[in-house]
Amino acid sequence: MSDRPETSVSTRYVRTVVEAAADRGADPVRLLSGAGLQHGGLDVLERIPSSAVRRMWDLAIDTIGDRCFGLQVGGRLRPGAYHVLGHALLASPTLQDAAQLTVRYHPMVSDAGRLSFTRHADRAVLTYRRFTPPGDADIQQTEAVIAGIVTAARWLSPDGWQATRITFTHPAPEQGTGPWEAALGAPVTFGASENRMEWTLGQMDAPLPYGDPALLGMYRAYADGILAGPPLHRRLPVSHRAAAWLSRQDLATVRPDDLAGALHMSGRGLRRALREDGTSWRLLLDEARHRLAVRWVGDGGRTLGEIARRLGYSDVTSLVRAFHRWEGMPPRRYARAAAAAAASAAGRNAGAGPASAAEPGP
Numbered sequence: 507m508s509d510r511p512e513t514s515v516s517t518r519y520v521r522t523v524v525e526a527a528a529d530r531g532a533d534p535v536r537l538l539s540g541a542g543l544q545h546g547g548l549d550v551l552e553r554i555p556s557s558a559v560r561r562m563w564d565l566a567i568d569t570i571g572d573r574c575f576g577l578q579v580g581g582r583l584r585p586g587a588y589h590v591l592g593h594a595l596l597a598s599p600t601l602q603d604a605a606q607l608t609v610r611y612h613p614m615v616s617d618a619g620r621l622s623f624t625r626h627a628d629r630a631v632l633t634y635r636r637f638t639p640p641g642d643a644d645i646q647q648t649e650a651v652i653a654g655i656v657t658a659a660r661w662l663s664p665d666g667w668q669a670t671r672i673t674f675t676h677p678a679p680e681q682g683t684g685p686w687e688a689a690l691g692a693p694v695t696f697g698a699s700e701n702r703m704e705w706t707l708g709q710m711d712a713p714l715p716y717g718d719p720a721l722l723g724m725y726r727a728y729a730d731g732i733l734a735g736p737p738l739h740r741r742l743p744v745s746h747r748a749a750a751w752l753s754r755q756d757l758a759t760v761r762p763d764d765l766a767g768a769l770h771m772s773g774r775g776l777r778r779a780l781r782e783d784g785t786s787w788r789l790l791l792d793e794a795r796h797r798l799a800v801r802w803v804g805d806g807g808r809t810l811g812e813i814a815r816r817l818g819y820s821d822v823t824s825l826v827r828a829f830h831r832w833e834g835m836p837p838r839r840y841a842r843a844a845a846a847a848a849a850s851a852a853g854r855n856a857g858a859g860p861a862s863a864a865e866p867g868p
Contacts, residue, residue, distance in 0.1 A: 514553035527566040563643035576646030580653020594725035599717035673698035745783035
């Protein structure tokens with residue numbers, strides 16, 4: 507398993523795919539686990555390796571059995587699924603500006619394919635080439651990208667800037683081109699030399715109703731900063747993502763391999779990344795136990811035996827030793843101090859109420 511995949515997809519985009527599949531009856535947990543992601547994986551990853559996304563699409567296609575699923579995914583994409591690119595598109599003065607932005611910033615959404623824009627004497631053309639192996643998932647992901655661009659063009663104008671022609675390199679579906687032309691709003695040709703969309707030059711140059719050059723400049727600066735930063739698939743330190751994931755797990759049963767799976771890393775890669783961040787699985791687990799132990803001991807709603815079991819300690823003595831190391835006192839003394847502090851605060855609040863009520867108004 508590679509810890510640094512060659513291509514990856516934004517989690518924002520992947521979330522839309524999962525939601526679309528769930529609406530058609532697919533089990534989101536099964537899609538995630540089939541892609542090698544543990545529960546909560548979409549909460550701690552900013553990027554998903556393309557290989558995992560491909561497995562997710564394959565599972566969705568097998569479950570749903572609908573050749574138009576890619577069109578459906580593209581049709582439900584909203585600006586947030588495209589990161590800052592989605593908001594930059596809405597501020598674009600013209601459709602050509604929007605097309606050029608899409609080419610420049612599409613890697614923020616996915617670097618599993620490449621878009622290019624060319625302006626000819628009689629038309630403007632946006633082409634798309636995928637880097638992933640051919641197959642059903644590749645076909646439907648390509649159609650989702652094209653349908654997503656059509657959907658984005660419709661956000662930009664109440665009239666909806668429709669392409670004049672759309673072509674795909676893959677073969678025509680058995681049911682004919684009708685559903686594709688209805689969804690994409692343009693004549694569609696299959697088996698072509700390129701995946702491409704064409705518009706008239708008049709469409710490219712007409713002003714868009716929500717164009718805002720000043721706002722667009724802010725979005726471009728932000729997006730350029732992201733592209734100039736660390737690799738997109740490693741935006742957050744592994745230790746931060748690991749801590750966020752651990753905060754939602756059952757600490758009595760969680761294991762390092764579970765975390766590695768959630769972060770789509772090998773066990774050795776996880777250990778190396780945590781070491782580079784100055785921590786380890788043992789330290790992260792200790793910190794997660796510390797946070798929960800302080801909360802549970804302080805609220806007084808659980809016995810020490812229950813807390814020890816839920817934190818994964820073999821007995822209460824182990825918990826007491828750990829708690830003394832964390833807080834410098836045993837749990838029961840901490841509980842008494844917490845109860846006294848809460849009672850004191852409650853008394854102060856009760857005393858403040860009538861005094862406040864007695865104050866004259868302005």
